[in-house]
Amino acid sequence: MKKIITSKSEKFLENYLNNPSPTxxxxxxxxxxxxxxxxxxxxxxxxxxGSVVGVINPESEYKVVIEAHADEIxxxxxxxxxxxxxxLRKNGGSDHMIAPSKRVNIHTxxxxxxxxxxxxxxxxxxxxxxxxxxxxxxxxxxxxxxxQVEMMGVHVGCVVTFEDEFIILNKNRYxxxxxxxxxxxxxxxxxxxxxxxxxxxxxxxxxxxxxVQEEVGLRxxxxxxxxxxxxxxxxxxxxxxxxxPMVDKIENGDQKSGDGPVLTYGPAVQNNLLKYIIDTANKHxxxxxxxxxxRATGTDTDAFAYSNEGxxxxxxxxPLRYMHTTVETVRKEDVENTIRLIYETVVGLKKGQDFRYxx
Numbered sequence: 001m002k003k004i005i006t007s008k009s010e011k012f013l014e015n016y017l018n019n020p021s022p023t024x025x026x027x028x029x030x031x032x033x034x035x036x037x038x039x040x041x042x043x044x045x046x047x048x049x050g051s052v053v054g055v056i057n058p059e060s061e062y063k064v065v066i067e068a069h070a071d072e073i074x075x076x077x078x079x080x081x082x083x084x085x086x087x088l089r090k091n092g093g094s095d096h097m098i099a100p101s102k103r104v105n106i107h108t109x110x111x112x113x114x115x116x117x118x119x120x121x122x123x124x125x126x127x128x129x130x131x132x133x134x135x136x137x138x139x140x141x142x143x144x145x146x147x148q149v150e151m152m153g154v155h156v157g158c159v160v161t162f163e164d165e166f167i168i169l170n171k172n173r174y175x176x177x178x179x180x181x182x183x184x185x186x187x188x189x190x191x192x193x194x195x196x197x198x199x200x201x202x203x204x205x206x207x208x209x210x211x212v213q214e215e216v217g218l219r220x221x222x223x224x225x226x227x228x229x230x231x232x233x234x235x236x237x238x239x240x241x242x243x244x245p246m247v248d249k250i251e252n253g254d255q256k257s258g259d260g261p262v263l264t265y266g267p268a269v270q271n272n273l274l275k276y277i278i279d280t281a282n283k284h285x286x287x288x289x290x291x292x293x294x295r296a297t298g299t300d301t302d303a304f305a306y307s308n309e310g311x312x313x314x315x316x317x318x319p320l321r322y323m324h325t326t327v328e329t330v331r332k333e334d335v336e337n338t339i340r341l342i343y344e345t346v347v348g349l350k351k352g353q354d355f356r357y358x359x
Contacts, residue, residue, distance in 0.1 A: 004190065004336045012036050013166070013186045017176040020105065020161040022074030023092050026050045026212045029070055033185050033210055040192040041208065050212045051224045054192060060205035062351050065233040066191060066342055067221065068184025069214030069300055072177070073324055075160040077106065077139075080150070084143035086115070088134065091159060092215030095324045099137045102326065103163040106141065110153030115141035115160075164326035172332050173257075179320060179328040183335065184236045185210045187318070190339045191346065203351035204231075214300055221300035225307040232273065232312045232355070233304035234345060236338065238330070239264075239291060239317035253291050255319045257331040260286065261338040262317040266293030268305035270312045272355040277314055277345050284344045286337050291317070312355045316341060 005013075016036075021029030030052045034044060041054035052070075073092035080086050086106075090096075100119035105112045118140040119132070139160070143149045166176040174183070192208050194200075207228055211220035214237075225233070242249050243256040255262050263277060281288045296302050297315050305313040318338050321329040 017166045022159045023071040023215045026070045040196040051220045052210045054208040056206040062204040063230040065207045065230040066188045067209040070210045077158040080146045086139035107159045108153030115139040175329045177326045180238045191343045218303040221303035225304045235301040237299040238320035241319040241321045257319045260288045262289045264291045264315045268302045273314045
């Protein structure tokens with residue numbers, strides 16, 4: 001089988017992950033992604049909030065979406081004390097438990113301001129201070145007063161991201177701060193690249209969508225779906241690898257890195273489209289796993305499915321360890337198999353394919 005992830009594409013993934021794209025401030029990451037995607041598409045457009053869409057065959061009336069979200073969890077500056085310490089609010093599902101002793105970047109109009117999450121030494125802590133919370137974690141940027149902090153360009157509303165870089169473990173695992181879900185953006189871009197390199201002529205319009213604001217309620221997908229009005233939407237996101245310690249499989253299901261992409265059953269997932277994807281995986285001998293969602297998938301699938309009088313939608317997920325931490329981890333072969341599955345699913349689709357229950 002031809003290698004999917006090349007050294008060039010892996011370098012893009014590294015640069016893309018190392019570039020911060022906090023919710024509401026995704027533009028720099030979107031520019032990187034679009035620059036990589038441009039050689040493989042016919043045209044592109046953006047919306048008012050920063051979602052980016054590359055299009056193949058824009059003249060076609062039948063529209064298929066492959067989608068990921070671009071934003072990462074982060075923090076907002078919420079309160080600056082007179083002594084120059086900074087308290088925060090979450091921007092998305094940031095994990096306050098991992099914050100103490102982490103290095104961060106505060107994004108200001110004057111550029112990046114370096115800071116650290118301070119935490120009292122073990123020798124001095126009181127028992128009631130043992131557990132981090134939003135009431136007792138704070139940033140220290142080396143200032144002695146609120147005035148000094150503000151002179152550096154820091155103010156209430158500035159966004160804060162962790163400072164951690166992409167690494168590869170044991171040559172087979174990608175580790176980074178924002179694999180949720182910029183690895184999804186990487187995968188759909190690789191699908192577009194494969195279509196171009198293999199000279200595939202699609203009988204429909206393909207919309208490669210990198211949405212914003214998923215981490216705060218699927219808002220970017222909601223907006224862009226109403227604009228595109230797709231006939232079919234295939235969403236990719238991450239899900240939990242439950243094979244690590246301290247994860248209850250009875251509660252969270254049984255998904256494992258290395259065993260392939262995960263296909264989800266749930267109300268927002270259209271069963272006939274899901275069956276088609278499963279048949280595609282079996283036909284091309286692509287390993288996959290299954291998961292069940294109660295009520296909602298918690299991904300952009302929900303936003304697409306329930307828009308525009310109902311869009312035929314499905315979810316292909318990538319097993320990920322340590323979600324919403326600075327060491328999110330995925331297996332390289334799962335990334336490659338997810339790319340393969342999305343690619344073969346798109347290639348096998350027919351123009352005007354009818355997935356309705358009753359005809």
